[in-house]
Amino acid sequence: MKGQAAALRRLVAVQGSWNYERMLGVGMGFSAAPLLNELRDRDPDRYHAAKVRSALFFNCHPYLAGLALGALARAEHDGAPPEQIVRLRAALCSPLGALGDQLFWAGLLPAALGAALAAIAFGASWFAVAAFLVLFNGVRLYVARWTLATGLASGMKVGAAISASQLKRLVAVAGPCAGLATGLAAPLVGEWLLGPFGPRAVLGTILLAMAGIAASRLAGPRYSAPRFTLIAMGGAVLLRWMLA
């Protein structure tokens, strides 16, 4: 199918017009355009109907959007019944959202950042930042190519292709890696940052951190780290002023 490289480039901005009306819909329509161009000469009616469907409501994790984009474009080229294409589009939202969130936002990203922070505490400096960017974007680009190719190859059978892939296994590994890396980073970074301030600052920080963690557990969704921090800073300034 022609237009794959252009579709891949456009997928990088698939969230460019994210909104509460169609969410990723317009971005998907923009990314689908190069893949649907071949239909224009072959079947103009189908082409116009496919263009309309391509920009309907859609939402999923942006890094896995290629699976849906490729599968839906393939289904349009194969002449699948329109109602089945719309149903497939709706059916892909939740699994691709949940898988991507667990794999990237709750897995690879905190794992890579936790590792980078731990490396910084050991003196890696800018090298850790560069390594994080290269590692994360290397995986992301590989996944982008794989998702589009897999979607285009499987069409209406994309669900089976997702089940047969390594995605679920990677999710199972990414979570523990993220836990390990962030757990490792917390004391190391704390020591790296507080080194110049002495043991009293370390003790104060530990107490404050425990208070913050307790507040986040007790307040639940109402807890906000920025709000807690600004209140703690205000309290610290007030306390110092009163003791002066």
Add this chain to the structure above:
Amino acid sequence: MSSPAVTVVLLLVWGTLVALDLVSVPQMMIARPLVAGSVAGWIAGDFESGFRLAVVMELFALDVLPVGAARYPDYGPATVGAAVLVARHGSWEESLGLAVALALIVASLGGWTLGRLRHRIGRAVQDAAAGLDAGDDAVIRRLQLGSIALDASRGLLLTTVALALAWMTERWVVLDAGTAVLLTVVAVGCGIAALVGGALRSAGRGARLRWLVAGAAVGLLVVWLT
């Protein structure tokens, strides 16, 4: 590294790119405070101070899980402004706390602007419904590129606000050294609380929690041994 005007322009460009990266394009993680703050510190002439600030802000950002339609602070441009404040001060120990406070306020403002942007794009989509229902390629393209341009404007504005607040803070907020250091210690403590709190929420009660505890135990052991 260059004249003040060039530095300001570079910071504005960098802040705008960082804001775009959060959601719109290309999501290559330059919006992470660790990256945004390090580069901003380097542009402002003191990489090391900007880097320290970037690490602390990253602790706060790791508390956020940017899933679905969730609203969250926009830490990128905020970190750019705060990194400049630290870099220009000369002593990160005495300026980091104040800079973190500035960044948290601007980041919350950034989160609000992101919500407004989404509503505005939603209204544009409603207005273009006829074109979208007709499968008009030009309408889809205009919506997509127009939305990215709007987000770039949002990023530029937010970075300008962050830099202006950093400049005003540097000029008008005077703290004694003890209070300034106390704020830095509070900022680090709250950052670690945000990191651990976020990690505990993500971990739940399963295997991930055990790995989190194991990681923390190894980290504490290394700190104790070194």
